[in-house]
Amino acid sequence: MQKLLSEAFYLEMKKLEPKYPTRLALLLPALHAAQKETSWLSPVILEEIAKYIGIHPAQVREVASFYTMYNLKPVGKYHLKICTNVACILRGAEHLVKYCEKKWNIQCGETTSDKKFTLMEEECLGACGTAPAMMVNDDYYENLSVEQLEALIERL
Numbered sequence: 001m002q003k004l005l006s007e008a009f010y011l012e013m014k015k016l017e018p019k020y021p022t023r024l025a026l027l028l029p030a031l032h033a034a035q036k037e038t039s040w041l042s043p044v045i046l047e048e049i050a051k052y053i054g055i056h057p058a059q060v061r062e063v064a065s066f067y068t069m070y071n072l073k074p075v076g077k078y079h080l081k082i083c084t085n086v087a088c089i090l091r092g093a094e095h096l097v098k099y100c101e102k103k104w105n106i107q108c109g110e111t112t113s114d115k116k117f118t119l120m121e122e123e124c125l126g127a128c129g130t131a132p133a134m135m136v137n138d139d140y141y142e143n144l145s146v147e148q149l150e151a152l153i154e155r156l
Ligand code: FES
Pocket: 083, 084, 085, 086, 087, 088, 089, 123, 124, 125, 126, 127, 128, 129, 131, 132, 133
């Protein structure tokens, strides 16, 4: 099997190995590092990670599909994750979701046709005190209004 992950990925894993008690414990960092490199975790990438860790690809998929931060299908350049759990809904998160769906004519879970934006709902981003909260890629936006979201999207 030809390796798709870069030399930099394997070097990073080599550096991390001594910090983890077992190879299996490296699974989450490996998924993070792979996703950083490829933006989503395709079945062949999951297989390559399984080979590196020394487990069955189904085990890697089980873990990757449990966490919403791992993308198991391609995402746009900007991946918007809007929290729609109780604190955020009470503070108007559904207006943020509706704004994006209407603007781009897509539903949550979909990507715009130009591959620029992917819209997702999240259960809780851990920013309940500053609801409504949204992540764009790795960045947080809190106390977000529709006007602020609109301005942010224009900047992107
Ligand atoms: S409920 Fe939205 S961040 Fe927790």
